[in-house]
Amino acid sequence: MLNYYDPKQTPAPQHFLPERDYGTPARLSETLVSLEIDGVAITVPEGTSVLRAAALADINIPKLCASDNLEAFGSCRLCAVQIEGRRGLPASCTTPVAAGMKVTTQNERLAKLRRNVMELYISDHPLDCLTCPANGDCELQDMAGAVGLREVRYGFDGENHLDAETDDSNPYFSFDPSKCIVCSRCVRACEEVQGTFALTIEGRGFESKVAAGQSEAFMDSECVSCGACVQACPTSTLMEKSVIEQGQPEHSVVTTCAYCGVGCSFKAEMQGDRVVRMVPYKGGDANHGHSCVKGRFAFGYATHPDRLKTPMIRESIDQPWREVGWEEAIAFAAQRLKAIQAKYGRESIGGITSSRCTNEETYLVQKLVRAAFRNNNTDTCARVCHSPTGYGLKTTLGESAGTQTFDSVMQADVIVVIGANPTDAHPVFASQMRRRLRQGAELIVVDPRRIDLLKTPHHRGAQHLALRPGTNVAMINALAHVVMSEGLEDREFIAKRCDAAGYQAWREFILDPRHAPENVEAITGVPAEQVRRAARTYAQAPNGAIYYGLGVTEHSQGSSMVMGIANLAMATGNIGREGVGVNPLRGQNNVQGSCDMGSFPHELPGYQHVGDPAVRERFEAAWGVPIDDEPGLRIPNMFDAAVAGEFKALYVQGEDIAQSDPNTQHVEQALRSLECLIVQDIFLNETAKFAHVLLPGSSFLEKDGTFTNAERRINRVRKVMPPLAGKQDWEVTVDLANALGYPMHYDHPSQIMDEIAGLTPSFTGVSYARLDALGSIQWPCNEAHPEGTPTMHIEDFPIGLGQFAITDYVASDELSNRRFPLLLTTGRILSQYNVGAQTRRTHNQAWHDEDVLELHPADAELRGVRDGDWVGITSRAGQTVLRARISDRMPPGVVYTTFHHPGSGANVITTDSSDWATNCPEYKVTAVQVEKVSQPSAWQQQFQTFDRLQLELLRGGNKDEAGQALSGARE
Numbered sequence: 001m002l003n004y005y006d007p008k009q010t011p012a013p014q015h016f017l018p019e020r021d022y023g024t025p026a027r028l029s030e031t032l033v034s035l036e037i038d039g040v041a042i043t044v045p046e047g048t049s050v051l052r053a054a055a056l057a058d059i060n061i062p063k064l065c066a067s068d069n070l071e072a073f074g075s076c077r078l079c080a081v082q083i084e085g086r087r088g089l090p091a092s093c094t095t096p097v098a099a100g101m102k103v104t105t106q107n108e109r110l111a112k113l114r115r116n117v118m119e120l121y122i123s124d125h126p127l128d129c130l131t132c133p134a135n136g137d138c139e140l141q142d143m144a145g146a147v148g149l150r151e152v153r154y155g156f157d158g159e160n161h162l163d164a165e166t167d168d169s170n171p172y173f174s175f176d177p178s179k180c181i182v183c184s185r186c187v188r189a190c191e192e193v194q195g196t197f198a199l200t201i202e203g204r205g206f207e208s209k210v211a212a213g214q215s216e217a218f219m220d221s222e223c224v225s226c227g228a229c230v231q232a233c234p235t236s237t238l239m240e241k242s243v244i245e246q247g248q249p250e251h252s253v254v255t256t257c258a259y260c261g262v263g264c265s266f267k268a269e270m271q272g273d274r275v276v277r278m279v280p281y282k283g284g285d286a287n288h289g290h291s292c293v294k295g296r297f298a299f300g301y302a303t304h305p306d307r308l309k310t311p312m313i314r315e316s317i318d319q320p321w322r323e324v325g326w327e328e329a330i331a332f333a334a335q336r337l338k339a340i341q342a343k344y345g346r347e348s349i350g351g352i353t354s355s356r357c358t359n360e361e362t363y364l365v366q367k368l369v370r371a372a373f374r375n376n377n378t379d380t381c382a383r384v385c386h387s388p389t390g391y392g393l394k395t396t397l398g399e400s401a402g403t404q405t406f407d408s409v410m411q412a413d414v415i416v417v418i419g420a421n422p423t424d425a426h427p428v429f430a431s432q433m434r435r436r437l438r439q440g441a442e443l444i445v446v447d448p449r450r451i452d453l454l455k456t457p458h459h460r461g462a463q464h465l466a467l468r469p470g471t472n473v474a475m476i477n478a479l480a481h482v483v484m485s486e487g488l489e490d491r492e493f494i495a496k497r498c499d500a501a502g503y504q505a506w507r508e509f510i511l512d513p514r515h516a517p518e519n520v521e522a523i524t525g526v527p528a529e530q531v532r533r534a535a536r537t538y539a540q541a542p543n544g545a546i547y548y549g550l551g552v553t554e555h556s557q558g559s560s561m562v563m564g565i566a567n568l569a570m571a572t573g574n575i576g577r578e579g580v581g582v583n584p585l586r587g588q589n590n591v592q593g594s595c596d597m598g599s600f601p602h603e604l605p606g607y608q609h610v611g612d613p614a615v616r617e618r619f620e621a622a623w624g625v626p627i628d629d630e631p632g633l634r635i636p637n638m639f640d641a642a643v644a645g646e647f648k649a650l651y652v653q654g655e656d657i658a659q660s661d662p663n664t665q666h667v668e669q670a671l672r673s674l675e676c677l678i679v680q681d682i683f684l685n686e687t688a689k690f691a692h693v694l695l696p697g698s699s700f701l702e703k704d705g706t707f708t709n710a711e712r713r714i715n716r717v718r719k720v721m722p723p724l725a726g727k728q729d730w731e732v733t734v735d736l737a738n739a740l741g742y743p744m745h746y747d748h749p750s751q752i753m754d755e756i757a758g759l760t761p762s763f764t765g766v767s768y769a770r771l772d773a774l775g776s777i778q779w780p781c782n783e784a785h786p787e788g789t790p791t792m793h794i795e796d797f798p799i800g801l802g803q804f805a806i807t808d809y810v811a812s813d814e815l816s817n818r819r820f821p822l823l824l825t826t827g828r829i830l831s832q833y834n835v836g837a838q839t840r841r842t843h844n845q846a847w848h849d850e851d852v853l854e855l856h857p858a859d860a861e862l863r864g865v866r867d868g869d870w871v872g873i874t875s876r877a878g879q880t881v882l883r884a885r886i887s888d889r890m891p892p893g894v895v896y897t898t899f900h901h902p903g904s905g906a907n908v909i910t911t912d913s914s915d916w917a918t919n920c921p922e923y924k925v926t927a928v929q930v931e932k933v934s935q936p937s938a939w940q941q942q943f944q945t946f947d948r949l950q951l952e953l954l955r956g957g958n959k960d961e962a963g964q965a966l967s968g969a970r971e
């Protein structure tokens with residue numbers, strides 16, 4: 001019996017209550033202090049401010065410069081109180097509580113002082129409240145009311161700042177200094193919350209003012225547009241342009257960001273069905289009220305005119321699209337799929353789930369494939385990013401996920417970052433990491449590039465092991481060799497928690513002198529002494545935590561490297577408590593979830609193998625159909641089979657394989673070989689240009705469901721506006737299943753989650769009601785852990801004992817040779833997101849409107865390349881042309897680019913070389929040659945023609961002309 005969740009009848013959960021500001025941050029001391037405030041007795045942890053203690057006792061002291069996400073500064077004096085036995089009227093925000101203290105917060109003397117303070121502020125502030133965009137949401141206005149200010153005696157005749165010029169350079173917020181009260185909340189937010197230190201208070205006394213960078217425009221400064229200062233500002237000095245343009249929001253809904261794997265919670269602040277702004281939610285367990293430029297500001301794509309709003313069909317890709325109703329499109333798709341299976345067999349079709357869609361939607365797509373297509377040809381984009389994490393962590397630790405919460409980093413003494421660039425790819429977590437680094441944690445970065453984390457302000461002594469791309473496994477073995485040969489291992493942990501035979505075998509393997517840093521130096525290019533020092537630092541730390549990204553997984557030895565990381569963590573006992581662990585930084589918003597939900601061809605939801613009869617039996621009983629016991633095709637196998645003429649139809653939900661997968665020309669050939677390609681997406685993406693059925697998708701703002709972030713945290717996604725095309729994505733999959741003759745029925749995604757919970761041991765305790773009550777849940781959530789599991793492997797591993805794995809280094813085939821002497825590695829930048837389909841349709845374009853090739857000055861000079869020149873990048877897979885940017889972020893011999901713009905063709909050059917265990921492509925190592933050129937590559941020219949044609953066909957353009965040009969473009 002399904003436990004139907006009715007969002008209308010469920011009372012507002014506690015975390016929806018208005019967010020209260022307690023004035024100063026909480027203190028965690030176990031020592032408690034009792035005091036009296038306005039006659040009310042209260043007991044709080046030692047170190048708590050009087051302001052916070054009062055707020056906790058429901059006594060509101062006026063304040064302006066204080067906020068509970070910032071350390072107190074004590075500049076406005078509005079929070080003054082009287083304390084028995086003390087002289088003067090101290091600021092309550094900077095005064096810590098003391099035992100027996102007696103505090104008065106309201107009397108005539110205090111009232112007069114506060115009125116005087118406010119009067120001074122207001123005398124240099126425009127009196128335009130009625131027309132000010134912050135009217136009704138302005139702390140200055142509120143405080144003027146709270147202190148009873150009725151008149152201002154000073155007038156505007158004297159010196160003032162009312163003519164100060166507004167800085168509108170940032171596309172998302174404006175800075176109007178005429179309204180600034182110099183409370184410095186913005187400066188402190190930039191330092192303490194974001195960690196960028198882009199703002200300062202310049203000058204002194206009356207002359208003091210807020211300045212970005214070296215008194216530059218915001219866009220020219222180091223500002224990364226996170227919005228923390230805007231949120232901190234108690235006036236309308238720093239203000240979202242959307243609020244200035246549209247006015248104050250009327251209501252809000254808490255939901256989850258749909259960009260990266262941090263999974264930040266936001267309040268979507270609305271006017272009717274229109275989002276006015278996205279405000280990071282303080283109650284969000286992953287972000288605690290912080291955000292980055294993408295989640296905070298780049299939501300405009302959801303209502304972009306390019307959104308697909310009507311289903312479309314066509315017989316072949318050289319024909320114009322025909323707009324049809326949902327029923328006709330679904331019937332057309334189902335009829336095609338059935339006919340293809342009848343002609344070519346059950347295995348000739350498959351589906352790809354989306355890591356952008358919700359858990360419920362992903363679950364339904366893999367269920368559709370297994371139960372309605374009746375095969376296991378389902379896969380997901382994790383194939384091309386973190387599939388080695390699944391394999392490597394499951395083999396060693398027994399579970400395919402990170403071991404910690406993000407907050408755990410605040411207990412880490414040494415932070416090791418391998419092949420990840422958190423400030424760009426996981427920005428909100430990077431801010432938390434930086435906070436810990438400023439508190440004194442040590443940092444070790446293992447990466448060919450000098451990533452921004454190494455330049456964390458107010459942190460010194462970071463160790464950078466700048467290894468050659470493709471040599472990760474040699475490096476991790478060398479680090480482990482030092483640990484073992486210098487006796488730095490945690491013998492107690494190993495004896496108690498790890499399999500003895502496996503450990504002995506690994507010990508013998510790793511102690512072999514070939515792994516000694518001195519012998520590995522020639523492979524990695526990193527001096528042995530640096531490796532020894534890093535190994536000692538990590539192994540000797542009370543708490544050492546490892547965070548890694550795609551620079552670990554997207555290699556021919558991605559799975560070996562993940563296992564090597566787990567080996568190192570187990571050998572040093574850095575597993576099973578706060579501050580330690582092995583943490584993959586998952587890229588997309590729901591890539592963890594799409595893996596958990598059974599997207600891979602060999603695993604049903606919860607990583608339960610299709611070959612296990614007991615597992616199949618449970619799913620067969622629930623789904624009412626037999627399930628194939630053989631794993632199906634992975635994405636690269638689907639492409640190969642399509643080119644070979646054996647695989648004929650594909651249903652792709654929310655995934656742009658034509659742009660994101662390696663060896664573009666091979667992918668395009670595969671897509672063109674299909675007799676039926678069904679694409680469900682919010683835009684006509686690159687894959688959709690090869691499609692026969694186009695089903696409009698719904699954005700995260702238009703649906704209910706859940707996402708699971710990189711810390712296994714399941715967060716609710718809540719519908720804030722109706723789906724533009726009339727259906728949420730899960731409803732479309734349900735319709736397709738029914739049209740294929742496999743009955744599916746759900747009234748609400750909560751019912752899908754109930755089904756998941758009934759079939760997935762790590763989800764048995766998850767329900768929408770519990771998610772609403774708790775805010776979020778980290779799986780496993782079951783009888784043993786009804787509120788979830790923040791830290792994994794505390795007592796034991798899911799496989800009992802930890803398994804050390806032998807990780808022999810095997811050089812990548814891509815390592816440079818004379819024909820292709822440089823190594824290309826790829827990555828992301830902060831402002832754009834993956835294939836860019838969303839962020840390219842926002843003002844984030846202002847930061848990155850083209851992909852460029854970064855190359856070292858020495859490599860550029862050798863080739864006569866100057867900054868801004870067009871360069872051809874050629875690999876054994878193909879050629880593309882990008883503009884050159886000379887940069888010393890990479891070592892000589894390594895070049896770097898991003899892949900956010902389809903016409904850049906970054907994946908035309910990446911090859912089909914892949915991880916030995918999982919087929920994850922080796923994006924991070926491609927041998928290339930770079931030379932000056934004067935025109936786009938042949939592929940780019942074809943791309944432009946094809947792109948123009950498909951846009952024309954979308955608009956219903958002429959079939960014959962388009963068809964002729966199309967065949968020309970593709971010959």
Ligand code: SF4
Binds near residue numbers: 182186187210233237
């Ligand atoms: S810009 Fe806002 S937060 Fe910054 S000092 Fe001025 S009033 Fe305070």
Ligand code: SF4
Binds near residue numbers: 197198225
């Ligand atoms: S938007 Fe963020 S990075 Fe930019 S100044 Fe404000 S707090 Fe600093």
Ligand code: SF4
Binds near residue numbers: 259261262264294428
């Ligand atoms: S850090 Fe990631 S989840 Fe958070 S706001 Fe930015 S893109 Fe969204």
Ligand code: FES
Binds near residue numbers: 074076077079092094
């Ligand atoms: S709020 Fe305490 S001095 Fe400003």
